[in-house]
Amino acid sequence: MSGVTDPEIFAFAANLIEKHGGVVENRGEHFLALLPTPLARLLHLPDEVLLGTAELPLIYGSPVLDRLIGLAVGEVPVTCGQIEVPYIKKAGFEQLLGQDIRFTDGLARVMSRAEARTTYMVLVCHYVAMSDERKEGLVRVGVHEASGAVIENLEDLMQEFHPQFFFPGKVPSHFPVHIEKAIGCAMTEARLAVKAELEDFIQSMRRRLHRDVRNTREYYDTLRIEMEEGLSRHNLTETQRREREAKIIELPVEMDRKILDLEQKYSVKVTIRTCAAIRLLVNVAQLILNLKYRKLGRQIKAVWNPLTRGLDPLVCERCGKTIRIICPSAESEGIALLCTGCASSKR
Ligand SMILES: [Zn+2]
Known part of the structure; x- marks a missing residue:
């Protein structure tokens, strides 16, 4: 049996560990868990451990998953x-x-x-x-x-x-x-x-993200055009011109940063x-x-x-x-x- 984890089980285990004060770092097909000592003891694991590997698989019937489920059940009336x-x-x-x-x-x-x-x-x-x-x-x-x-x-x-x-x-x-x-x-x-x-909630967040990303792109496009037009004015000194050119070059970087912020804002956890x-x-x-x-x-x-x-x-x-x-x-x-x-x- 391989240690490859079902995404649902993966999320369940990660959530539960985080809820009990642990820290989880996604490493693709497995994850690194930093466990507070009482939790580590409860799960019979070291404080720092890779889960979802061939040695410690997170699959039905695996001892680690059974203990995690036991932990989840223990809290439920x-x-x-x-x-x-x-x-x-x-x-x-x-x-x-x-x-x-x-x-x-x-x-x-x-x-x-x-x-x-x-x-x-x-x-x-x-x-x-x-x-x-x-x-x-x-x-x-x-x-x-x-x-x-x-x-x-x-x-x-x-x-x-x-x-x-x-x-x-x-x-x-x-x-x-x-x-x-x-x-x-x-x-x-x-x-x-x-x-x-x-599904509707996620779709609605996705629609808002698309709308805001589109608006952001339009805003930066307009800004770039205006700034480029401004360059052809005769009253600019050489220093002012160079500053403006540098700003124009910076615009796409700034826009990407804004879009990244939007993606964060509308991501669903x-x-x-x-x-x-x-x-x-x-x-x-x-x-x-x-x-x-x-x-x-x-x-x-x-x-x-x-x-x-x-x-x-x-x-x-x-x-x-x-x-x-x-x-x-x-x-x-x-x-x-x-x-x-x-x-x-x-x-
Ligand atoms: Zn099957």
Whole structure:
């Protein structure tokens, strides 16, 4: 595995380190982090360290990322509840294969179905975008805790089913302790959601930048023309003429500096902070699928979710992305389930 970091994870790690008093210097595919001693100790790292390298990769499952996620989770207030569902589907799952989740190759069949309890999480994140203006808001992302698969509209669906919340200290033991993976997936999704919410804001800052840059160029063009015309006046002394010529030569440099300032002014810096998590225990139908691909076979766990009334998506076993179109891939260890991106980059 290489240490090359996903930009979302990169930003998450850098933000978190900065929030805890560290300093981060971008070095392209990795970054240099200067950590205050308590943070360094917490992350089991030296005070000065290169992250995102082959030795210390920032990828899902890497110890450094797990500890960073642990740090992020530790600060979030968590509420736990359960949902009583009136109905759990008993048959007809075969039809959902090809509809809710689809394998691009191979043959998938439902082997067994059992009623089970599983847990979901809604992660609430607050974002602030700073530029010439400020914009802030909340995004909510739902995930299946065991797999990290993103469940769309989970928060709205949850409300429809009127969850009952447990009092602190009365939370049943069904909730998994390690939810780093779920949080990591939810945060990646939250970043995408924030990016979508900020699209208009970013566009508007870009438009203002273009407008101001155009005005600045026009201003300097006019100024240059006026100054050049002034040179032909007869009443100038030789010294005055040389001074003006020097000023004219300086104009483009001055203009570039002004444009650089404008680019700074309209650059958008976004910070995202997790502010709450709601965890839910839900009765589901647990399915075991059997996938045959080439000469290989594999069992896959799938979940029929009574809130969405459909099969939950799966997760790419290479990049962690939530997928409904699954590309089986023959690996030395057996069949791997990949997203279309990972499957095509493999070839
Ligand atoms: Zn993938």
